[in-house]
Amino acid sequence: MKFVEQQVELLNHLDYKEMLNNIEMAGRICYQSKSDYSVESGEKFVRMIIKRGHESVLEHGSLTFKIKTNRAIANEIVRHRLASYSQESTRYVKYDDIEFILREGKPSDLFNAMNILKQIEEQYKAFIENGYRPEDARDILPLCTATTLAMTMNLRELRHFLKLRLDKAAHPQIRELSEKVLEIAKKEFPVFVEDINE
Numbered sequence: 430m431k432f433v434e435q436q437v438e439l440l441n442h443l444d445y446k447e448m449l450n451n452i453e454m455a456g457r458i459c460y461q462s463k464s465d466y467s468v469e470s471g472e473k474f475v476r477m478i479i480k481r482g483h484e485s486v487l488e489h490g491s492l493t494f495k496i497k498t499n500r501a502i503a504n505e506i507v508r509h510r511l512a513s514y515s516q517e518s519t520r521y522v523k524y525d526d527i528e529f530i531l532r533e534g535k536p537s538d539l540f541n542a543m544n545i546l547k548q549i550e551e552q553y554k555a556f557i558e559n560g561y562r563p564e565d566a567r568d569i570l571p572l573c574t575a576t577t578l579a580m581t582m583n584l585r586e587l588r589h590f591l592k593l594r595l596d597k598a599a600h601p602q603i604r605e606l607s608e609k610v611l612e613i614a615k616k617e618f619p620v621f622v623e624d625i626n627e
């Protein structure tokens with residue numbers, strides 16, 4: 430049994446300039462306008478379309494993230510329909526050492542998490558040793574069980590996701606995860622999220 434933290438990693442193959450070029454080339458078809466397709470020109474163009482609310486142009490670019498979170502937060506993430514997901518299967522993956530992700534700062538002794546989770550892990554392993562398949566043994570796994578998924582979102586949907594999930598109304602764990610996503614996006618693809626704050 431292991432307690433781990435939420436993690437976010439960017440899996441994209443396009444760099445910033447390529448992403449800007451793609452979006453600018455698509456967007457300029459609307460206006461039949463020309464450009465030198467430099468980073469400066471792309472950033473200016475993206476700022477203009479965001480200011481005008483012409484955000485459908487941003488759908489021509491997408492980012493892929495590898496995310497480690499728990500089952501509860503993964504369930505919230507996959508409610509965002511305009512995205513693509515590939516998630517670790519609890520039907521086919523057999524766990525030897527089960528990872529759990531609890532909310533940071535939440536006193537684990539409040540519900541004696543260590544003991545409960547230890548018992549769950551032992552019972553899961555007992556099921557497997559007694560011939561249960563992972564797809565049946567998984568029924569006792571709690572929502573704090575860690576899971577990994579790939580999430581591809583176009584830049585318009587990513588902006589929408591971040592605005593909803595960074596809001597103080599969102600659950601603290603999905604806010605923490607969204608802060609990690611925003612931090613990466615601000616570093617690697619800044620103009621697309623520069624108006625979004627934690």
Ligand SMILES: Cc1cc2nc3c(=O)[nH]c(=O)nc-3n(C[C@H](O)[C@H](O)[C@H](O)COP(=O)(O)OP(=O)(O)OC[C@H]3O[C@@H](n4cnc5c(N)ncnc54)[C@H](O)[C@@H]3O)c2cc1C
Pocket residue numbers: 508509510511586589590593594598599600
């Ligand atoms: C604070 C908070 C609390 C929540 N609580 C609950 C809860 O108690 N129970 C619950 O079930 N869910 C809850 N949710 C999830 C929420 O209802 C949405 O399912 C989730 O946030 C996905 O966002 P979205 O619907 O904007 O759409 P996305 O799937 O991200 O789609 C993006 C946008 O596309 C458009 N769109 C997509 N599909 C359609 C469609 N079929 N028809 C029309 N327009 C569409 C909408 O404009 C939508 O905003 C909560 C979310 C938040 C942020």
